[in-house]
Amino acid sequence: MSRTIAVGCYLSGVVSEKLPLSESTIAVIGAGNMGQAILRGLVSTQAVEPSRIWVTTRRPEGARKLASEWGVRAASSNAEAVAAADAIVMAVKPQIFHGVIEEVKVDLRSKLTISVAAGVSTGRIEAWVGGPARVVRAMPNTPASIGEGATALCRGARSTAADLALAEALFQSVGRTAVVDEEHLDAVTGLSGSGPAYVFLMIEAFADAGVKVGLSREIAQSLATQTIKGSAQLLLETGEHPGRLKDRVTSPGGTAIAGLHVLEAGGLRTTIMDAVEAAARRAKELGDRD
Numbered sequence: 001m002s003r004t005i006a007v008g009c010y011l012s013g014v015v016s017e018k019l020p021l022s023e024s025t026i027a028v029i030g031a032g033n034m035g036q037a038i039l040r041g042l043v044s045t046q047a048v049e050p051s052r053i054w055v056t057t058r059r060p061e062g063a064r065k066l067a068s069e070w071g072v073r074a075a076s077s078n079a080e081a082v083a084a085a086d087a088i089v090m091a092v093k094p095q096i097f098h099g100v101i102e103e104v105k106v107d108l109r110s111k112l113t114i115s116v117a118a119g120v121s122t123g124r125i126e127a128w129v130g131g132p133a134r135v136v137r138a139m140p141n142t143p144a145s146i147g148e149g150a151t152a153l154c155r156g157a158r159s160t161a162a163d164l165a166l167a168e169a170l171f172q173s174v175g176r177t178a179v180v181d182e183e184h185l186d187a188v189t190g191l192s193g194s195g196p197a198y199v200f201l202m203i204e205a206f207a208d209a210g211v212k213v214g215l216s217r218e219i220a221q222s223l224a225t226q227t228i229k230g231s232a233q234l235l236l237e238t239g240e241h242p243g244r245l246k247d248r249v250t251s252p253g254g255t256a257i258a259g260l261h262v263l264e265a266g267g268l269r270t271t272i273m274d275a276v277e278a279a280a281r282r283a284k285e286l287g288d289r290d
Helices: 033-044 060-070 078-083 094-108 122-129 142-146 161-172 182-193 195-212 217-238 242-249 255-265 268-288
Strands: 004-006 025-029 053-056 087-090 112-115 134-139 149-155 175-179
Touching (some): 025 078, 025 087, 033 053, 053 060, 087 094, 094 122, 094 268, 112 161, 122 134, 134 182, 149 161, 149 182, 161 175, 182 268, 195 217
Parallel strands (some): 004 025, 025 053, 112 134
């Protein structure tokens, strides 16, 4: 018997059972930037047949465009998508989340709701849906679109281990997952959820620096991108502390230590920590809105 999943719009935990994603029907509720990242990931990794994926967007033409581009199915409304699914992942912004829930809350009471809305607690979602609402929160990031996402998940009071396993299986098809306590979801939002923006800014800065010291833009960006990708992969594969890997690049009186001195003087660590903290605080503020 196949499972039906509705997805809207997360390093790696172990799924308790093998779930038949390839036989599942998925609906993406509110396919904006994150919803489309998940959509592209599911299609490109062949986790689910495109014909089994339904999408909704704010404007019908947006859903039709996605259907044409990816071979998925455009739903005429959120209600249609919810009616077709057993589990719903809501991929809408926190500011409009409550309004979307109001449209479909009666049908949601017999289904699993998977939310990726930053800052909106499972308790609040359960209250909005009413009845025996089963909720899992997930915080993915945009690299899910190439199967390299980082997703953290937590379960609500009424969701089961099987519900959590289903959500894990879905997001593990597009990257790595970690199960965390809900109190840490805002921190995850500030770190890995918003993190790609910080990394892209650093790549851009690296490339600008390369141009400043005489490289062409194309070569500078290529070298900067591969340097960050390779460094991250080395860390993942070795499992070493990043400080130890840094020390291996840093020879006495060499070039790397000269550059590191400038980064430390400029407060790089503090700035990054402050950025993550600010983003986590903003996630909580968004969730505190009605």
